[in-house]
Amino acid sequence: MTVSDDMTVTEPRLREHSLKAPGLRAKDLVLLVRPRQWPKNLVAVPLSLAGGAYWNWHTLSRMAWAVALFTLAASIVYVINDVADRERDRLHPVKRARPIASGRVSVPVAITWAVLLTTALGALTVLGPWRLAWPVAGYLVLNLLYSHLLKHIALVDVFVVAAGFALRVILGSLAGGIPLSVWLVLAVYAASVMISLGKRRQELGLGPAADRHRPTLEGYSRPFVDQMVMVTAVVAVLAYSGFLRSDAAQPFGQVALLLTMPFVLYGLFRYLQILITEGGGGDPTETLLRDRRVVTSALLCIGCLAFTSVLAGHPGLVGGLPSR
Template sequence: MDHYVGPDRLALDVVEGPIGAGRVGAFGAYVALLRPRHWIKGSLVLVAPITAPPAVIPHFAAIAMTLLAFLAASSTVYVLNDLRDFEADRLHPVKRLRPLASGSVSFRGGVALLAALLLGTAGLLVAAPPLVALILGGYVAMNIWYTLALKHQPLVDVSVVAAGFVLRVLAGAVAAGLAVQPLLLICVYCASVALSLGKRRHELADLAVAGARHRPALSAYSVPFLDHVVVMNLVAALMCYLGTMWQLRPPYGQVGAALTFPFAAFHVTRYLQMLMVERSGGDPVDDLMRDRQMRFNLGLWTAVLASTFLASSL
């Protein structure tokens, strides 16, 4: 099936694409350790600024600094996580191909990369606006706690992951000097919880069949339970999305809500189809980037949103 993400395909994703670390050499292995394909998550920093009037342009430097800081911080967390779990990852049918677990990057090399990332992130913290630095510091501290302990706590694990996405949006709004939109933050939180639980559902339903129940927290979940909670959070995200659009400058917000809701609903429905029918969902980033229907829908959605924001700023 075109959209099925089985162990062989997941193995490619673990090393950041169809070319494994053994082919791209040591440099490629270090780059893969940073998980650059997941930097797309940093785009949430731009959500609030791009929905605002052009007046945020003078804040461009602060917004760019905030985006760069979150990219560095997220890679720092990824490297720390792989250093901590590389022994266990070696026993996993998919994660064993990660640079540290496979030996493409030595443990000492991983520690050196982590130290460099920590220094870089610290420098960006100093250069960022004070409130953004506070948010970013909280993000780093929360994710270190997650890596060391919280990721083994059922439901707490996905809540922490979702909070990390919310902090990205919040930091972007602060960097741009914009008022915080609570409904937007709730929308991002609920969507992130749904995607995180969808990932766990995929692991429980597919990888666990092969005896690869890698996350200790999976023992507290079941497929029916996760199905219900994923749907609940996606419905909440859709409602909050409508509310966020509705609050834009009248009448463009209301028009934008009406015009873009079908795209949002299709995206949610397609994701659920991939998760529950096509046994995908192991990597939401992969789903977004590889699935043709979602890419096409996202393109149309973006075009309509851009037209709405442009009209509201005139």
């Protein structure tokens, strides 16, 4: 079936299912919440741990609670977005295979699934320090606005997506009792804008079908996106440097900056190489978690941050190394 053929598919002609339907129903419901995207929460929420020696069981348990909250919240958003976008998704060469767009999951079943996920989110929230969970509430409200309005405004769409990752870092800091670093939030926000722009860049290469799937692409062009990607990349690196030189990264932020910056720059340049030279970046999670060079640079960077956290707890190990 071609894209033009797919445009003739209407809702009544699609196969409808119920919650009692046999076969792939459970699998389709799992696919609907996109478990392949869950690693984003495992990466973004605990980023606040990079600020110092906060690795203890209390902090880690709170961090696990925060990760679970955002995983459920993101799952709800995925279901709502797929319901709202089912007609446009049928015009996309890849997204047309999603459970709702393909008709394997009906709209009533998807709505019921979203209600169950929302109930689970509410139950999990009250099991922890629920007063600190306001970033999750903000994320849900922001994405409801995104699904019905903001996604149709060029540039605003990528800024809203990036705000979701900033909220993840904020919740990680609040839940773990870690001082919130504005520099870290800015670094994550700028990097998220850069990656979202990279996705738009890749979508621009899909031709007219992409414009029908995402009308906001009319507000983008390859040269414009390339310039914005470079600007946000610079902001992300400068903000990361500011974070490691701030009070949040005491007492060995300068050591961490010296050790990690080569890996940060390499990972960033490798992503830009994938995006601009190799034409990738359509699925940021796939790109960042599957590319061995990006993963290796990230692991080495994490190792260096963990090492400086150990130094923070044992100052006598470093002798005359520079510190704050």
